Amino acid sequence: MKKAGILMIIGSLLLLGLFKFPLWNIMLGAPQYPDPLGMNIYINGIEGVKEFDIQNIDNLNHYIGMKTIPKNHEMWEFEVFPKVILGMVILGVLLGIIGFLGKISYKWFLGWLILMSVLGILGMYDFNLWLIDYGSNLDPNAIMKYTQPDGSPMTYKPPLIGYQKMLNFDVDSWPAMGGYMMFAGMALVFVSFFVGKSEYKSLKDR
Amino acid sequence: MKKTIQYLFSLVLIAGLVSCNNGDNQKKLRGQGGLATNAAERVYVAPGEHDEYYGFFSGGFSGQLGVYGLPSGRLLKVLPVFSQNPENGWGYTEETKPMLNTSFGFVPWDDSHHPDISQTDGVLDGRWIFINGNNTPRIARIGLETFKTEEIIEIPNSAGNHSSSFITENTEYVVAGTRFSIPVPQRDMSIKEYKGNFKGALTFISVDQETGRMAIKFQLMMPGFNYDLSHPGRDKSHGWFFFTTYNTEESHTLLEVNASQNDKDFIAAVNWKKIEEYVNNGGGKMTPTRYAHNVMDMDSHVATSTIIEEVLTVDPLDVPGAVFFLPTPKSPHGCDVDPTGEYIIGNGKLSADLTVHSFTKMLDAIENEKFDGEAYGIPILNFEDILAGVVKQPGLGPLHTEFDDKGNAYTTFFISSEVVKWKVGTWEVLDRQPVFYSVGHGMIPGGNSRKPFGKYFVAMNKITKDRYLPTGPELTHSAQLFDITGDKMELLLDFPTIGEPHYAAAIPAEIIKDKSKQFYRLSDNKHPHATLKSSDVRIERNGKEVHVYMTIIRSHFNPDNIEGIKVGDKVYFHVTNLEQDFDVPHGFATIGANNAEMLIMPGATETLVWEPKQVGVWPFYCTDFCSALHQEMQGYVRVSPADSNLPLSWSVGED
Structure with missing residues (x-):
């Protein structure tokens, strides 16, 4: 199960990209912002794409009563996420090494993937909760109050993924480099499961 | 006899045909030069697109500097320099008031003339642009990251700061020459005693290559002529500076007659490297004077004005071999040097011909002492021995010459109101185009440097008359853009300017646009x-x-x-x-x-x-x-x- 083990190790290591590159990116363009404002969401905090983007997004959001974008210490997630990811990397690498040595079944790789997926979905769920709060928990004294066509107050939740038009802004929310590395890593682990399976079979057939 | 009658008859016929055509088309022909059919397309910069060049046009009596996009001719910004500008508070705020301080006190206005962009190795580098104030002699430096006037230095012992602000090819010096000679030091004396007693100061201002900070290195105290325009040597003639003069008659009244009597005036050739060496070795004399040096601190945006009370003056006779006079016909105005540095063009404004001196021949004449007398002890070189050639009868009233990158020169003619293209070296006239009306300076981006960008020529006209919708007696001045990529110049566009555009400087936009500051960092x-x-x-x-x-x-x-x-x-x-x-x-x-x-x-x-x-x-x-x-x-x-x-x-x- 040498190949599968190596794939498992590489796949888990790819998650380390999240410590260097953003997981997610949200860009806000508008007629007045030909050079769009943007935020990069890292597992340990939110940063502007350009140096003063966060300040400028906050400045715009205060008109419609949105809270300011949380600083790193203001969300427990930014404490916990790095630990979870690091834990998963260590676990994945260990599984890979043990698998490489042929001491455990390839099914453990699938187990890691399922755990990672569950954690990922939980993370997305949590992220979406924050987006909902951020976009709809508005200051009652907001300068500008817009309503939906049905009369209910307008909310400004950015899309979890994809494109959305919000007032004068075009909002794009997509995975970023760190996110893509994580998906690639998870895909590699998925592949390692099948490689491990075929390696196991050929071993058994011999 | 019969042939003559036939000739005359056919001439009349042709004249008739032409005049019939002219009846309808004269207006149109005049506007477009009859050539450019897709002119609109070539100057059209679509909404949201950028121009190819930044053009910096002096604001003349507005005292400011206009920034235009070329080829569209769109006004991008008026940069306040020498004049108060209530639009943004320049010269009114506490931070900027010191910028307009002079030895005469607060002078809220000037007459800005000749912008010149900084260079490295004779090529535009887009660090700074300099411009002179003609009235209360000053030179300003504008940073091309902020487009803000960062420094203004007053020129002492000077009056009518006109042969300015031209820079040497590595921006070692900004040079300022006085148009009006004056008593130095100033004193109460009879105007009639002008001749032989007044002085003309040529000022060499060093430029710090890191900060751009200016400082007067020395003033060359020349005879009391009028120093009209100047140009640095380029390439092979780097190290020399050339100044046209008029009123070598040293008349003090009714100059339009009295200063036009001499058959030839001079171009003063100054070997500044030699004088620099002399000064660096302790030469020159510290002379009491008063001038203001105003600096905008770009970290605080607060300007300070310092009055300096002495200046280093140099008597040209103390540095033998540093200054010579090149006789040049009839009150030369513009003084231009071609990109190779070999040819020095004296645009004798009252002459019908253009005189071109050879730098090589000039050095030879100096070496072999081919002199034709002297003026106040300064050797006059023999005219024939330094002459490279004459452009014969190109037009009336030549003022200024610019160059393209193909060995052609473009001279403006005020009196005959045209631009004439001629070949450097053969002196043959290649093309002529009318301008509307009475052009002063012309400008090709980089056209006074070693590396011209020979795509457009801009004529800056002195008279506007009927070119735009009338606005009462007071009209804007007009500029005209020509395409010079072909054999013939093609008129593409007229555009109005601010104040009076005396001269302009233009630079490819890509050299500076990405360095343009978007805002100032609060933390700085x-x-x-x-x-x-x-x-x-x-x-x-x-x-x-x-x-x-x-x-x-x-x-x-x-x-x-x-x-x-x-x-x-x-x-x-x-x-x-x-x-x-x-x-x-x-x-x-x-x-x-x-x-x-x-x-x-x-x-x-x-x-x-x-x-x-x-x-x-x-x-x-x-x-x-x-x-x-x-x-x-x-x-x-x-x-x-x-x-x-x-x-x-x-x-x-x-x-």
Whole structure:
């Protein structure tokens, strides 16, 4: 199960990209912002794409009563996420090494993937909760109050993924480099499961 | 005889045909030169697209510098330089007032003439642009990252700073020559004693290559002629500087007649490297004088003015072999050197021919002492021995010559109102195009450097007449853009300018546009009265002086309610713009301000003084539409009687 083990190790290591590159990116363009404002969401905090983007997004959001974008210490997630990811990397690498040595079944790789997926979905769920709060928990004294066509107050939740038009802004929310590395890593682990399976079979057939 | 009659007959026929055509088309032909059919397409810059060149056009008597896009001719910005500008507070705010200080006190105006862009190895590098004030002799340096006037230096012993501000090919020196000679030092004397007693100062101002900071290195005290224009040597003639002169007659009255008598005036050739060496070895004489040196500190945006009380003067006779006169026919105006540095063109404005001197021949004449007398001890070189050639009868009233990158020269003719293209070296006229009307300078981007960008030629015209919709007796001056990529020049566009564009300098946009600053970093703001965070907002009284430390951000002032101000106070509003985004300036204006409003760029601090004269509650507001809540960006100052005991108080957002 040498190949599968190596794939498992590489796949888990790819998650380390999240410590260097953003997981997610949200860009806000508008007629007045030909050079769009943007935020990069890292597992340990939110940063502007350009140096003063966060300040400028906050400045715009205060008109419609949105809270300011949380600083790193203001969300427990930014404490916990790095630990979870690091834990998963260590676990994945260990599984890979043990698998490489042929001491455990390839099914453990699938187990890691399922755990990672569950954690990922939980993370997305949590992220979406924050987006909902951020976009709809508005200051009652907001300068500008817009309503939906049905009369209910307008909310400004950015899309979890994809494109959305919000007032004068075009909002794009997509995975970023760190996110893509994580998906690639998870895909590699998925592949390692099948490689491990075929390696196991050929071993058994011999 | 019969043949002659036939000729005459056919001439009449042709004349008839031409005049029939002209009847309808004269207006149209005149406007387009009859050639350019797709001219509109070639100057059209679609909405949102950028021009290919930045063009910097002197504002003449406006004292400013106009920034235009070429080829569209669109005005991008008027940069305030020598004149107060209520539009943004230049020369009115406490920070910028020192920039307009001179030895004559505060001079809020000037006559700006000749912009020149900094160079490295004779090629435009886009670090700075320099421009001269002609009236109260000054040279300004404008940074091309901020497009802001960063420094102004006054030129002492000078009057009519016209043969300025031209720079040597590594921006070692900015050179300023005096058009009017004067007594040096100034004294009470009879004007009639001008001849032999007045002096003409040619000033060499060194430029620090890192900061751009200017300092007068030396002044060459020349005979009392009028030093009209100048040009540095290029490439092989680098190290020399050439100045045209008129009034070598040294007349002091009715110059239009009396200064036009000599058959030849001079181009003064100055070997500045030789004089620099002389000065570096302790040569020259420190002479008492007074001039202002004004510097804008770009970290604080606060200008300071220093009066300097001496200048190093050099008598040309003390540096043998450094200064020579090249005889040049009839009151030469423009003095231009071709990109190779070999040819020195004297545009004799009262001559019908263009005289071209050879640099190689000049060196040879100096070497072999081919002199034709002297003037005040300065050798005059023999005209025939230095002559490279003559462009024969190209037009009337040649003023200025620029060059393209294909060995062609373009000379403007004021009297015959045309631009003439001729070949450097063969002196043959290749093309001529009329201009509307009476062109002064012409400009090709980089056309006075070693590397011209020979795509466009811009004529800056002195007379406008009927070119635009009439606006009463006072008209704008006009510029005209020609395409010079083909054999014939093609007129593409007319565009109006600010003040009077004497000369212009243009540079490919890509050299500077990406360096253009978008805003100032608040964390770099070193202004002594900056308020960088809301907790530092305050008001302090010191006798009758009140200092308001105010911040602004979309869309409120902090504070916006001020009480405790009294009639007779002098209120300093130190306003800091906390924005850190591109194109979010705020304005500040108070009712009854006796100065101006001011614009504060993001990250900067500016100060406006307000002296309330009437009791009441008076508003202030933001003048630059900054956001959807711009109209709400306002505040009140309560002004109490002079003897009131109301303490100072301030707030924002309190009931």
